[in-house]
Amino acid sequence: MWTADKRVLLLVVVLILAVIGHPGLAETPSAADYVDDAITFYKQENCTKAIELLKKAIELNPGYARAYSWLGLCYVKIGRTREAVEAFRRVIALAPDSEDARVARRWLNRLQPPAPPLAPTDTSQPPAASRPPSARKTPSPGPVYLVDLPAAAGVGQEERPPRVQLFGQVFYKALVRELCDSGEEHGWRVSYNLQRKYIRFTAQVGLADREFSGRVVAKFVVRGDGVTLFESRPKKVGDVPDTIDVNVGGVLQLELTAWLEEGGVWYCGNVVWADPRVYPPEASLPTPAAPPDTSQLPAASRPPSARETPPPGPVYLVDLPAAVGVGQEERPPRVQLFGEVFYKSLARKLCYSGEQYRWRVVYNLQRRYVRLTARVGVADGEPTGSVVAKFVVLGDGAVLFESRPKKSGDVPDSLDVDVRVMLQLELVAWLERSGTCWDVVWADPRVYPPETSLPTPAPDRAGPGSGSTPPSVTSVAGGAKPAPAAATPTSAARAIAVFPFADSSGSYSNAGTRVASAVLEELFKMGKVETVSQQRLSQAATGRVDPLDVEGARQVAQKVGARWIVLGIVERYQVHQGTALKLIFVTYYKEAFVDVTFQVIDVATGERILTDRSNVKLQSTALEPYQLPPDGDMLRKATRRVAVDIAQKVALVWAQHTRE
Numbered sequence: 001m002w003t004a005d006k007r008v009l010l011l012v013v014v015l016i017l018a019v020i021g022h023p024g025l026a027e028t029p030s031a032a033d034y035v036d037d038a039i040t041f042y043k044q045e046n047c048t049k050a051i052e053l054l055k056k057a058i059e060l061n062p063g064y065a066r067a068y069s070w071l072g073l074c075y076v077k078i079g080r081t082r083e084a085v086e087a088f089r090r091v092i093a094l095a096p097d098s099e100d101a102r103v104a105r106r107w108l109n110r111l112q113p114p115a116p117p118l119a120p121t122d123t124s125q126p127p128a129a130s131r132p133p134s135a136r137k138t139p140s141p142g143p144v145y146l147v148d149l150p151a152a153a154g155v156g157q158e159e160r161p162p163r164v165q166l167f168g169q170v171f172y173k174a175l176v177r178e179l180c181d182s183g184e185e186h187g188w189r190v191s192y193n194l195q196r197k198y199i200r201f202t203a204q205v206g207l208a209d210r211e212f213s214g215r216v217v218a219k220f221v222v223r224g225d226g227v228t229l230f231e232s233r234p235k236k237v238g239d240v241p242d243t244i245d246v247n248v249g250g251v252l253q254l255e256l257t258a259w260l261e262e263g264g265v266w267y268c269g270n271v272v273w274a275d276p277r278v279y280p281p282e283a284s285l286p287t288p289a290a291p292p293d294t295s296q297l298p299a300a301s302r303p304p305s306a307r308e309t310p311p312p313g314p315v316y317l318v319d320l321p322a323a324v325g326v327g328q329e330e331r332p333p334r335v336q337l338f339g340e341v342f343y344k345s346l347a348r349k350l351c352y353s354g355e356q357y358r359w360r361v362v363y364n365l366q367r368r369y370v371r372l373t374a375r376v377g378v379a380d381g382e383p384t385g386s387v388v389a390k391f392v393v394l395g396d397g398a399v400l401f402e403s404r405p406k407k408s409g410d411v412p413d414s415l416d417v418d419v420r421v422m423l424q425l426e427l428v429a430w431l432e433r434s435g436t437c438w439d440v441v442w443a444d445p446r447v448y449p450p451e452t453s454l455p456t457p458a459p460d461r462a463g464p465g466s467g468s469t470p471p472s473v474t475s476v477a478g479g480a481k482p483a484p485a486a487a488t489p490t491s492a493a494r495a496i497a498v499f500p501f502a503d504s505s506g507s508y509s510n511a512g513t514r515v516a517s518a519v520l521e522e523l524f525k526m527g528k529v530e531t532v533s534q535q536r537l538s539q540a541a542t543g544r545v546d547p548l549d550v551e552g553a554r555q556v557a558q559k560v561g562a563r564w565i566v567l568g569i570v571e572r573y574q575v576h577q578g579t580a581l582k583l584i585f586v587t588y589y590k591e592a593f594v595d596v597t598f599q600v601i602d603v604a605t606g607e608r609i610l611t612d613r614s615n616v617k618l619q620s621t622a623l624e625p626y627q628l629p630p631d632g633d634m635l636r637k638a639t640r641r642v643a644v645d646i647a648q649k650v651a652l653v654w655a656q657h658t659r660e
Helices: 004-021 031-043 047-060 065-077 081-094 099-111 511-526 534-540 550-559 631-658
Strands: 164-166 169-171 174-179 188-193 200-207 218-224 227-231 242-247 253-260 269-279 322-324 335-337 340-342 345-350 359-364 371-378 388-395 398-402 413-418 424-433 438-448 474-476 479-481 495-498 530-532 562-582 585-602 608-622
Touching: 031 047, 031 065, 047 065, 065 081, 065 099, 081 099, 164 174, 164 200, 164 269, 169 269, 174 188, 174 253, 200 218, 218 242, 218 269, 227 242, 253 269, 335 345, 335 371, 335 438, 340 438, 345 359, 345 424, 371 388, 388 413, 388 438, 398 413, 424 438, 495 511, 495 550, 511 530, 511 534, 511 562, 511 585, 511 631, 530 534, 534 550, 550 562, 550 585, 562 608, 562 631, 585 631, 608 631
Parallel strands: 495 530, 495 562
Antiparallel strands: 164 169, 174 269, 188 253, 200 242, 200 269, 218 227, 218 253, 322 359, 335 340, 345 438, 359 424, 371 413, 371 438, 388 398, 388 424, 474 479, 562 585, 585 608
8 A cells, every 4th residue: 555655755756856867957068068059149140148158158167268258259249349358358367378368369459459659748838638727728719629628527538539430431539438228318418518609519420330230229419508409310330420510609508418219229339429519609610520640650550531542443342441240250351152252252141031130231432432333142152052142232221233032053143233422332131041051242342433434354363263353463564463373282372171071980971071061161260271162172173082082182182272181081970869777767868979080181292280080979868759859950069069179170280380
């Protein structure tokens, strides 16, 4: 007979065993697991989830530099510069000699440019700012910048940056603050005492340019003695700034207020009052602000507005400052589209389908150009047909061009549109269907001033199958001298070719190609070396290259100018499922195995630079078979981990040999 005590005891045992065998509790995620999952969300542009996982990783392991490194990248992507700087500094403090620290230093240099040297000051007299107002000189009867006046509230040193970019233009006299919380109660209020000395106030307002626009919407209001003098339209990053020109005659208190509107905030944004000036009665009408004297600086270090007028020829968009949507990652050194290589392109990897996940690029043409030309499509790669992209060009809000749906391998659409008298140029691309993440490309995007003749094919191609002129083309008297069509691997070559691995696993799942493609992708994402696509290797080979034929692989690599080749053998690529007895209960489990032997070979000498092995075993348990993950998901995750390990080893050896 079962007594009540026995039943209670049995129930307790059952609950304990259920907890032990629960698939969510069988394996406690490590800090590295959280970081791996965060990287996946980062690639999908879901930085909110990625940051959440990275913070969990840091809680588990506060000294994990890699977690801080990816945390900094997430903050950069969403525009939270201060948090990014703190994260990158933490990386350097934890692991100063690591690769993560090297990346962090590069980002810090970009996020915190060195301040310009201060001009020598005359110390014979106290500075004007330290003298009482009655002792200062009377200002000349001209416009006065607000940044040069003492503010009653809202302005510190951080709000007066040395320069800021708004809609593609650089301003050297501006009021700027980063806002994150929405609503006027969380806005930024600036107050000045005009002492009833001025009659007009002018400025331009908008959100500062940056790489990602997000969904930030800002509002700007000007008040004089409590009366609203100006109210802006809602402004997004990349919008044409609103121009302010209001009467402030007899006004004592000037209030400038800016805030992020409710319902439009995904990320933080920098609100900008550009060139804010007040004019005394004697001042003339507003004139464009003059930047600092840069005539003695080299041309490359001078701001765009201070450089000489460019020659009347086509200008690549990658050489112009973008208002939004373009960072270093969107200007790759080279990209392949429909078998042609382009060196002046805009490209971004998109993952989600739908126009709401679009990539929006904005340029301020300043009404200087008459035509825009480009070629658009999906970058070359292995998964053909699974990605369908759409491209649209808008000028001042009007649609100028709309592409047909483009798949990988489709003939690119060529666009040639009239942009005369247009101010805002928008390039928009999105995925209509997506089975994976892939690059959308604006190849050779150029604008033409009125003096330029109609577009003609570039005469200085690098050889058959190339797009825009590569960096190796040097201008000489009488024209441009192209680089040799056939590349020869020398010590100066920088490319690594990853051939499809041999498959001895017996899995019949094309494991060799899958692993090699994953290794190639990881090397490409690291950005430390140039990689040769497998499609280009196939085009260079007269037939199928045996993965075990080193000499044949070297001959193909010589045709594409590779310095090293990576060959490998997949020895195990399988999933095993079984059962295990835990006390009196049966649990189910799956194990994924990927085991690869690989070698790195110098193309020129045939020397084996590296021979190594990488293997991964993943396990998952559950109380029921249907709770176990699919075989394909487990193999993909294991393949990715092997690829990361191989890519890191290859990159380390590359750095040791090339000192890069």
